Amino acid sequence: MRRFRIGLTARIIAVLVVLGVAVFPLYWMLVTALSSNADLFADRPRLVPDIGHFGVFVDALAEGKAAGWLLNSLVIAVGTMVLSVGLGIPLGYALSRFSFRGKAVLTLVLLFTQMLPEALMVVPLFALFRRFDLLDSLTGLVLVNSAFVLPIVALILKGAIDGIPRELEEAARADGGRPFTVLTRINMPLIAPSIAATAVIAFFHAWNEYVFAVTFIFTPELQPASVGIANFIGELGTPIQTVMAVAFLFTLPAVAFYLLAQKYVVSGMTAGAVKG
Amino acid sequence: MSRNRTRLGIAGATALGLVAALLTGCGSDGDAGGGVTKLTFAASTFGDPGRGPKLTAWLDEFNKSQDKVQVSAAAVPYPTFGQTVLTQMGSGQGPDLVRFDMPEFEAAADAGLIAPLDKLVDVSKYDLIKQPDQFMVHDGVRHGIIFEASNYAMFYNADLIPTPPTTYDQFFSTAKSLTKGDVYGLAFRQTEAEEAGVWQDIFNYVYGFGGAWSDGKNLTINSPENLKGLQAYKDLYDANVIPRGADAATFRRMFAEGKVGMELNNGGYVTATRGQNPNLKFSVAPIPFPVRKQGAILAPIVINEASEAKEEAATFIRWALEPQNQIKLQEILGASSVATTTQRSAEALEETPFLTVFDELTESSLPQIVLGFEAKTPDIRKVVVQNVIAALQGKVDLKSALDRAQQQATELVS
Numbered sequence: 308m309r310r311f312r313i314g315l316t317a318r319i320i321a322v323l324v325v326l327g328v329a330v331f332p333l334y335w336m337l338v339t340a341l342s343s344n345a346d347l348f349a350d351r352p353r354l355v356p357d358i359g360h361f362g363v364f365v366d367a368l369a370e371g372k373a374a375g376w377l378l379n380s381l382v383i384a385v386g387t388m389v390l391s392v393g394l395g396i397p398l399g400y401a402l403s404r405f406s407f408r409g410k411a412v413l414t415l416v417l418l419f420t421q422m423l424p425e426a427l428m429v430v431p432l433f434a435l436f437r438r439f440d441l442l443d444s445l446t447g448l449v450l451v452n453s454a455f456v457l458p459i460v461a462l463i464l465k466g467a468i469d470g471i472p473r474e475l476e477e478a479a480r481a482d483g484g485r486p487f488t489v490l491t492r493i494n495m496p497l498i499a500p501s502i503a504a505t506a507v508i509a510f511f512h513a514w515n516e517y518v519f520a521v522t523f524i525f526t527p528e529l530q531p532a533s534v535g536i537a538n539f540i541g542e543l544g545t546p547i548q549t550v551m552a553v554a555f556l557f558t559l560p561a562v563a564f565y566l567l568a569q570k571y572v573v574s575g576m577t578a579g580a581v582k583g
Numbered sequence: 584m585s586r587n588r589t590r591l592g593i594a595g596a597t598a599l600g601l602v603a604a605l606l607t608g609c610g611s612d613g614d615a616g617g618g619v620t621k622l623t624f625a626a627s628t629f630g631d632p633g634r635g636p637k638l639t640a641w642l643d644e645f646n647k648s649q650d651k652v653q654v655s656a657a658a659v660p661y662p663t664f665g666q667t668v669l670t671q672m673g674s675g676q677g678p679d680l681v682r683f684d685m686p687e688f689e690a691a692a693d694a695g696l697i698a699p700l701d702k703l704v705d706v707s708k709y710d711l712i713k714q715p716d717q718f719m720v721h722d723g724v725r726h727g728i729i730f731e732a733s734n735y736a737m738f739y740n741a742d743l744i745p746t747p748p749t750t751y752d753q754f755f756s757t758a759k760s761l762t763k764g765d766v767y768g769l770a771f772r773q774t775e776a777e778e779a780g781v782w783q784d785i786f787n788y789v790y791g792f793g794g795a796w797s798d799g800k801n802l803t804i805n806s807p808e809n810l811k812g813l814q815a816y817k818d819l820y821d822a823n824v825i826p827r828g829a830d831a832a833t834f835r836r837m838f839a840e841g842k843v844g845m846e847l848n849n850g851g852y853v854t855a856t857r858g859q860n861p862n863l864k865f866s867v868a869p870i871p872f873p874v875r876k877q878g879a880i881l882a883p884i885v886i887n888e889a890s891e892a893k894e895e896a897a898t899f900i901r902w903a904l905e906p907q908n909q910i911k912l913q914e915i916l917g918a919s920s921v922a923t924t925t926q927r928s929a930e931a932l933e934e935t936p937f938l939t940v941f942d943e944l945t946e947s948s949l950p951q952i953v954l955g956f957e958a959k960t961p962d963i964r965k966v967v968v969q970n971v972i973a974a975l976q977g978k979v980d981l982k983s984a985l986d987r988a989q990q991q992a993t994e995l996v997s
Contacts, residue, residue, distance in 0.1 A: 344836075344840055522667050538630050544633065
């Protein structure tokens with residue numbers, strides 16, 4: 308009994324330490340945002356937020372810019388998530404279930420795209436998007452983010468579908484189910500955790516993306532928060548508290564989204580790791 | 584099962600609707616209506632606390648002065664300003680008007696991305712300051728007009744340093760004696776993430792010790808004078824008198840809070856510092872290095888070659904060059920100069936007596952470009968900064984780093 312208690316206490320402490328490490332950056336952003344100028348570089352840094360400086364959040368939101376940036380980020384992130392998962396499911400299914408010439412090469416190519424840094428693609432994609440009139444629009448950012456995240460989404464979902472016994476599909480087909488029906492009615496419910504996991508990956512990729520957003524968007528009202536925050540960094544000065552306040556607000560929707568989806572994510576990440 | 588199907592259906596329909604909305608409705612043509620031409624003006628200074636809001640108000644004055652052209656500030660973040668705007672301009676897009684720093688200005692002019700101004704702005708009507716203006720013309724073609732010219736000087740915290748140093752040895756010993764606890768004697772940029780900033784900082788050490796990046800025909804990156812100047816920079820780094828790892832945003836804030844004693848910076852910093860802490864007692868003196876030569880931020884305003892409204896953009900430049908608007912611009916920019924000769928007001932001199940220090944440095948200030956290799960400056964800058972930082976971090980000795988930079992940069996330009 309005593310050993311059990313010691314083990315439990317150790318585990319609780321370990322969890323608290325990990326939790327502290329994970330939450331500390333968020334907490335520190337809040338403390339910095341709510342610090343006075345003198346506190347920022349004081350001998351002993353302030354460890355608790357000074358609520359008296361809460362006005363920095365009000366000021367950051369007052370102009371309406373920050374709210375607009377966050378909304379743009381949300382549109383881009385949700386759009387990317389929907390598009391990449393929507394396309395990734397049939398792609399993953401095809402890679403898992405169909406035999407066709409060049410399948411192995413296609414899978415390798417999908418992996419290869421993950422090795423290309425975004426910065427390498429900015430100029431050619433800029434020229435391409437200009438031709439298709441996709442610059443300076445959220446649509447363009449949704450498409451480019453989807454293009455970058457789709458391969459990993461498809462590969463994760465392929466792994467998950469690999470784990471579903473083919474006999475289930477064959478039984479459904481024997482009952483008259485068409486391939487699309489089998490995919491949506493049989494496979495998708497079974498790989499729901501993996502879909503949730505890929506949705507989280509796609510959402511975060513688009514939420515944090517900066518390089519394409521800063522280059523492809525010219526209109527200030529269309530900028531996402533990742534670019535908007537960088538606008539505060541001036542050549543000769545940076546309002547640190549304001550940056551931290553907006554950065555803190557920037558993290559909240561992403562954290563909320565993750566908390567909603569997290570119960571599916573862990574099982575989704577491991578689904579397909581071992582073939583069933 | 585049926586409820587699940589309904590949910591799935593609703594989710595699917597919502598998703599498709601969202602995608603459809605995205606693909607059809609969120610684009611922006613950014614175009615004008617009602618006979619008004621809308622222009623965008625990209626300048627990293629719009630993001631500066633203190634100067635940014637005043638510059639935006641200055642633009643509003645232009646917009647109110649007539650009803651044909653509206654100029655708005657394009658928000659491009661400073662850290663990636665050059666790269667972003669050059670990418671946009673290189674693909675035939677981007678802002679109509681741009682305030683460039685010199686390295687990017689030279690690269691853009693060389694690549695044909697900037698509209699020639701000779702037929703758009705008759706400069707003979709204005710009393711342009713010759714020293715900085717000479718760098719606006721390439722092979723007889725004018726590509727820019729000075730928006731801001733800002734000489735480098737030594738800023739010092741008057742509460743910490745009653746008498747400013749006048750020699751490098753004094754500079755070093757002052758920095759060392761001030762460094763205690765959370766106060767540092769000096770601050771400068773020293774990370775690769777701030778490549779352009781490091782280049783600006785080391786420029787003062789190189790030229791202040793009699794060196795130069797080139798003789799106009801050949802690169803002289805590893806000359807003995809350059810080595811001496813950069814050794815002085817490295818000695819300060821090694822002496823731990825700077826907040827190592829702190830970026831410019833952080834150490835400038837520290838200066839404003841009295842936590843940094845000295846900084847080499849340009850005239851624009853006066854307004855920015857006051858914007859951060861109006862109560863700070865600081866002053867300015869010439870950089871105390873052996874040779875009176877220092878960098879200057881020359882920031883031209885240019886018209887994007889891809890702009891469909893060049894004449895309207897020139898209308899704005901002509902308005903900006905009018906004497907009363909130049910005076911207003913200079914007051915916004917603080918200790919910087921503008922394109923034309925303007926008199927500082929008695930009030931400005933009373934408020935900031937050291938303004939004359941900056942003005943007296945104009946003749947000995949140089950733009951931070953590699954003379955003779957202007958268009959290649961961004962590439963040479965990258966090579967030099969990478970090697971100097973490798974030496975700072977102790978990966979290689981400074982002489983070898985400069986030899987390597989010389990070799991790499993020579994390969995780039997040959």
